[in-house]
Amino acid sequence: MSANRRERALEALARRVDLPDAPPTNASAPLDYYGKDVFNAAAIRKYLSRGAAEKLLATIQDGARLDPNVAGDVAHAMKDWAISRGATHFTHWFQPMTGSTAEKHDAFLDLNEQGEAIMTFSGKNLVKSEPDASSFPSGGLRCTFEARGYTAWDPTSPAFVKRNPKGATLCIPSIFCSHTGETLDRKIPLLRSIQALKRSIERFMTCFGVPAARTTITLGAEQEYFLVDREFYLRRPDLVQTGRALFGAAPAKHQQLEDHYFGAVKPRVLNFMAEVEEELWRLGIPAKTRHNEVAPAQFELAPTFEELNLAVDHNMLTMEILRRVAEKNGLVCLLHEKPFAGVNGSGKHNNWSATYGSRNLLDPGDDPRRNSIFLAFLTAIVRAVDLRGDLLRCSTVTAGNDWRLGANEAPPAIVSIYLGDRLTETLEQVERGVFEEYRARPKTLKIGLTTAPRLEGDDSDRNRTSPFAFTGNKFEFRACGSSQSCAPFNTYLNASVAESLDYISERLEPVAGTPRFDETLQGLLAELIKSHKRVIYNGNNYSESWVKEAERRGLPNLKTSLQALRPLLDAKNHQLLEKYGVFSAIELESRYEIFTEEYVRKIQIEGEVARDMAQNMILPVVLSEYGKLAQSLQAAQNAGLAAGIAGIKRSTETLGGLLDELQERIAALADFKTVDVENCERYIEATKALRSTVDALELVVDDAKWPLPKYREMLFVY
Numbered sequence: 001m002s003a004n005r006r007e008r009a010l011e012a013l014a015r016r017v018d019l020p021d022a023p024p025t026n027a028s029a030p031l032d033y034y035g036k037d038v039f040n041a042a043a044i045r046k047y048l049s050r051g052a053a054e055k056l057l058a059t060i061q062d063g064a065r066l067d068p069n070v071a072g073d074v075a076h077a078m079k080d081w082a083i084s085r086g087a088t089h090f091t092h093w094f095q096p097m098t099g100s101t102a103e104k105h106d107a108f109l110d111l112n113e114q115g116e117a118i119m120t121f122s123g124k125n126l127v128k129s130e131p132d133a134s135s136f137p138s139g140g141l142r143c144t145f146e147a148r149g150y151t152a153w154d155p156t157s158p159a160f161v162k163r164n165p166k167g168a169t170l171c172i173p174s175i176f177c178s179h180t181g182e183t184l185d186r187k188i189p190l191l192r193s194i195q196a197l198k199r200s201i202e203r204f205m206t207c208f209g210v211p212a213a214r215t216t217i218t219l220g221a222e223q224e225y226f227l228v229d230r231e232f233y234l235r236r237p238d239l240v241q242t243g244r245a246l247f248g249a250a251p252a253k254h255q256q257l258e259d260h261y262f263g264a265v266k267p268r269v270l271n272f273m274a275e276v277e278e279e280l281w282r283l284g285i286p287a288k289t290r291h292n293e294v295a296p297a298q299f300e301l302a303p304t305f306e307e308l309n310l311a312v313d314h315n316m317l318t319m320e321i322l323r324r325v326a327e328k329n330g331l332v333c334l335l336h337e338k339p340f341a342g343v344n345g346s347g348k349h350n351n352w353s354a355t356y357g358s359r360n361l362l363d364p365g366d367d368p369r370r371n372s373i374f375l376a377f378l379t380a381i382v383r384a385v386d387l388r389g390d391l392l393r394c395s396t397v398t399a400g401n402d403w404r405l406g407a408n409e410a411p412p413a414i415v416s417i418y419l420g421d422r423l424t425e426t427l428e429q430v431e432r433g434v435f436e437e438y439r440a441r442p443k444t445l446k447i448g449l450t451t452a453p454r455l456e457g458d459d460s461d462r463n464r465t466s467p468f469a470f471t472g473n474k475f476e477f478r479a480c481g482s483s484q485s486c487a488p489f490n491t492y493l494n495a496s497v498a499e500s501l502d503y504i505s506e507r508l509e510p511v512a513g514t515p516r517f518d519e520t521l522q523g524l525l526a527e528l529i530k531s532h533k534r535v536i537y538n539g540n541n542y543s544e545s546w547v548k549e550a551e552r553r554g555l556p557n558l559k560t561s562l563q564a565l566r567p568l569l570d571a572k573n574h575q576l577l578e579k580y581g582v583f584s585a586i587e588l589e590s591r592y593e594i595f596t597e598e599y600v601r602k603i604q605i606e607g608e609v610a611r612d613m614a615q616n617m618i619l620p621v622v623l624s625e626y627g628k629l630a631q632s633l634q635a636a637q638n639a640g641l642a643a644g645i646a647g648i649k650r651s652t653e654t655l656g657g658l659l660d661e662l663q664e665r666i667a668a669l670a671d672f673k674t675v676d677v678e679n680c681e682r683y684i685e686a687t688k689a690l691r692s693t694v695d696a697l698e699l700v701v702d703d704a705k706w707p708l709p710k711y712r713e714m715l716f717v718y
Contacts, residue, residue, distance in 0.1 A: 006709050009231040013717055016330070035284035037085060037168075039078055039159040047077035059155045062214065063198075066155050071123030078159055079108060079121035082170035085161045090121060092129045092151035093171040095186045095485065097137040097594050101316050102176075104131055105169055126172065127153050133178050137598065139590025141182050148179035154187065157313050160283050173313055182587050186487035187309070189582050193494035194308055196580040197354070200498035200505070204380075205356055207508040208373055213357030219311035219490060220474075222302040223318055224293055224346035224482050226334040227269060229718045232709040233332040237617075238609050242602070243336035243483070244400065246610045247618075247691055249698040250342040251712035254296060261294045268718070269299065272329045276301070279321050285314045295343040296715040305351070308494075312486045315348070319483075331718065337400030337481040340711060341691075345404035346482035350489055353474040363473045368426050369435060372521060379427070379528050380504055381475065382417060384496035385468055386535035388576070389415035390556045390567035391496065392468075393479070395489035397561040397595055399602040401481035411467035411478050413564065414550045414557045416537040418466035424536060431529040433522060465541035495580045504528075561599050562677060568592040596677060604675040607687045611669045617707045618694055619662060625701050626655050651700070658697050665690040 035042075041060075045053050052073045058064040082090065091103040108119040133141075133149025157173035176185035183189055198215040205213075233239050238246040265273065273290045280287040280303075289302040301322070306314065319335055326333035338345035354361045354377075362378070365371040385392065393415050396405070404410045419427070429435050444454055463469050467479045480489055504524065511520045534553040539546060550557060558564040567573050568588055577583040583591070629652040636645055668686050675683045698706060 004705065004707050005235045006707060006713075007704065009229075009235050009709055010713065010717075012231045013229060030278075030281050033278075034281045037161040037163070037282045038284040039081055040284060043081050044077070047081045048073060052077075056155065060158065063156070063195075071127050073123075075121050075123045075126040078126065078170065078172075079119065082159075082161055082168070083108065083119060086163070086168040087161050087170045088167045090125065090170040090172065092131075092153070092174040094131075094151050094174040094176040095316060095487070096176055096184060097139075097186070097591075099483065099485065099598075101320065102131070102136070103169075103171065104129070129174070131176070133176075133184060136176075136184060137594045138178070138184055139593035139597075141178050141180075141184065141586070141590045149176060149184060150179070151176050154191070154309075156191070157310050158284070160317075163279075163282075182584065182590070186485050186491075187312075189491045189587075190312060190487040190494075191309060192582045193491045193498070193580070196582065197494040197498040197501075200501040201354060201356060201361070203505045204377070204501045205373070207505050207512045208376075209513060210356065210373070213359075216355045217308040217490075217494065218305045218353050218355065218474075219308045219486060220303060220305040220351035221311060221315045221486050222289075222300060222347075222349040222351070223315065223322070224298065224300045224348065225322055226295070226298050226336075226339050226346065227272070227326060227331045227718055228297060228334060228714045230327070230330050230332050232714045232717075235709055236714075237613055238606075239332070239334070239339070241609050242606050243334055244339040244403075244606075245341070245711070245714070246606060246687070247613065247694040247698070247708060248341065248711045249695040251710070251715070254711070254715065255294055255343050258294070260292050260296045260298070263292045265290070265292060265299075266718070268329070268331075272325060272331060273299075273301075275329070276321055276325045279325065280318060283314075283317060285318060287318075293344070293346075295340070295345075297718055298344065298346065305353070308352075308490055312490070315486055335483045337398060337483060338403035340715065341403070342711075343715070345400075345410060347404065347410055347478055348480040348482050348484060348486065350477040350480050350486055351471070351474050352477065352490065352493060360473050362470075362475065364423070368423065369429070372518075375426070375430060375525060376504060376521065377501075378419075378423070378470075379430075379525050380500035381497055382427075382535060383503070383528050383532045384493070384500040385415060385417055386532040387500075388492065388496040388573070389535065390558060390564075390570070391492045391573050391576075392477070392489065393556070393558050393564050394567045395492050396479045396481060396484070397564050397599065398481045398484060399561065399599050399606070400483060401479075402561050404481065405479060411465055412541055412547070412557075413479075413559050414541070414547070414555055415467050415479075415535070416541065416550070416555065417475075417535050418463040418469040418538055419536055420463075420470060421538060423470060424538060427529050427533070427536075430522070431526045431533070433526055463538065463541075466537070467541070491582060492577075495577055495582045498580055499576055560681070562596070562680065565592060565595050565599075568595075600675055600677060600680050603680055603684055603687075607669055607672070607675070607683055610687050610690055611666055613708075614662060614666050614690055614694055618697065619666070621701060621705050621707055622655065622659050622662060622697055625705060626652070626659055629655060655697075655700055658693060658700070661693045662690075662697065665693050 041057060044056055048056065052070045055067045055070050056074055059066040089105040089107050091105045093101060093103050096102050108121055110118055110120045112118050129151045131149055131151060132147045134147040151174040154173045154175055159170060159172045161168045162171050175188045177183055177188060194217055197217055201215050236245060238244065277287045286304040286306065287301055288304045291300055293300050301318065303314065322333040335346065361373065364374050368374055393413060405413050467477060469476050477489060480486065507524050508521060511517045535555065537546065547557065568591055574585055574588055577588060578585060629648065633648045633652050636648060669690060672679065672683055
């Protein structure tokens with residue numbers, strides 16, 4: 001048997017036999033099962049009476065208040081549908097402040113008065129449940145002796161069936177609040193912000209004389225992730241407990257050749273992707289794109305756009321399915337923002353837009369200068385991001401994202417907007433009130449091949465260094481971390497844009513429908529652009545010159561999570577979020593407590609895991625190696641040898657120096673009796689110092705003796 005755990009993992013991988021390629025399937029097969037595990041419109045109409053179905057669909061599609069009298073009918077229909085799909089249990093599926101989802105299963109099985117088994121599900125079961133609120137993060141809203149909390153059905157997000165090898169469970173998307181009504185989840189604030197933004201958009205569109213229409217806020221969430229073989233994962237306590245490799249020297253080859261990006265997907269990974277997509281499609285999640293990402297062992301999945309609340313639910317399900325299907329395939333899906341130092345981390349690109357009827361409010365049209373609604377809506381967003389950039393940055397806080405933001409794959413912590421040269425030029429003309437003749441720029445690309453099809457270029461380039469970039473008909477926020485829920489950012493953005501739209505509407509309403517409207521609009525937009533254009537930046541956000549320029553402009557640069565959390569305590573942000581009913585003051589204070597406590601705890605866990613690994617896995621190997629070198633040196637000297645003595649001595653001294661350093665840095669971490677907000681930064685630095693020593697040791701200790709799977713193995717053997 002091999003000498004250590006790492007080599008045993010490599011041997012197991014060498015013996016692995018991949019599954020044979022799947023036989024060809026009918027290309028139309030996905031159409032046969034897409035959405036079949038969702039209580040969607042088709043299922044609602046099939047299992048409910050016409051009247052009850054129309055009432056429920058009006059709530060789902062138009063936001064109408066649900067008639068409480070139909071809850072019993074809906075519950076009965078939902079139960080029959082779920083049982084037909086193999087379900088034996090039901091659960092309220094909710095999103096507490098843990099960052100993941102939660103569920104408590106109850107069986108449909110019950111006993112009647114005769115003691116006979118029956119399957120029941122009442123309207124009361126559907127509408128409400130009572131999990132223990134004191135056992136979830138609450139920031140002081142709930143205590144151990146104040147345990148009551150409620151989950152309540154969110155009818156705007158359809159119920160679905162989650163399958164397992166022994167059956168299935170009916171999942172009812174739900175909100176989660178305390179006994180006294182405060183929100184304990186991420187969904188209630190999101191739904192509140194959606195309501196607020198819809199009202200503001202409707203008011204805004206009325207100023208332009210546009211007839212009433214359905215308003216929809218949309219999201220497309222691109223999900224990045226890493227895959228590593230389970231054999232390696234189980235031999236890395238840091239990956240198991242923290243989701244990232246706390247130690248690991250960079251391999252000679254990693255991503256610098258840029259050969260992994262969009263490369264051919266390995267068969268094992270492609271089988272995994274296909275299985276993920278089948279599960280997603282059954283749940284009505286429109287997974288569209290799959291590909292290799294920039295870093296080795298990194299990949300991306302992207303869906304098409306959906307209504308915002310549903311898209312957030314679907315992304316939470318997507319992360320769960322990625323993890324579960326990876327395990328079935330002998331892999332592990334890492335959703336940490338920076339699982340491997342030195343290569344790109346993973347984000348969740350948040351593509352946000354809004355529609356009014358069939359009109360995308362972020363579609364500039366052929367000539368944006370003639371699209372006054374687009375220009376006004378765009379200006380409102382510029383104002384919102386300028387005024388609330390600190391709040392948007394706050395939405396990206398995770399311990400993992402601190403390692404990612406500002407690196408080559410992620411925007412920096414300074415929140416700015418990229419519009420592209422053409423739109424920026426248009427706003428400059430609006431500001432000056434002087435419009436030059438619009439000249440359509442040539443869009444056909446000349447590539448010098450007679451056989452190539454005509455390639456039509458876009459009106460603007462893309463800027464992947466920008467946190468908030470306009471990409472043709474939407475805004476892409478790139479700073480969200482891969483492990484995060486999409487809800488916080490969209491909650492803050494919705495409220496911020498709602499406030500800006502209302503600011504514009506207040507100025508336009510007195511002149512709506514009068515000859516003065518266009519003149520007033522022009523003057524108002526010019527005023528707002530002049531006041532808030534500082535947030536527009538089309539250059540390289542990674543450059544040092546931008547950091548200096550952003551400081552000159554007065555833009556906040558909140559580099560760490562602890563700095564970025566402080567805007568939650570800012571009076572101006574409290575005023576905004578309370579005004580639009582998104583949070584109460586006590587709810588905001590609880591959020592600050594929850595996020596701060598979570599951040600500090602994760603940092604402490606990382607430090608304790610690093611110390612334990614260094615003490616119990618690295619130190620014994622180094623001591624053994626040092627002892628062998630010292631014995632070799634002594635033996636060579638006793639034998640009177642001259643050649644080789646200097647080399648052995650240098651190796652012994654190098655290893656001995658690192659051994660001393662290792663023990664000192666283990667002791668330095670042990671000296672922290674507690675970790676809190678005051679000493680958290682010093683604790684991080686102590687953990688980083690320990691890592692630098694361990695990584696240096698990895699390069700000098702006998703490769704066969706090193707106990708941890710190395711980067712070159714985890715990133716390239718899967």
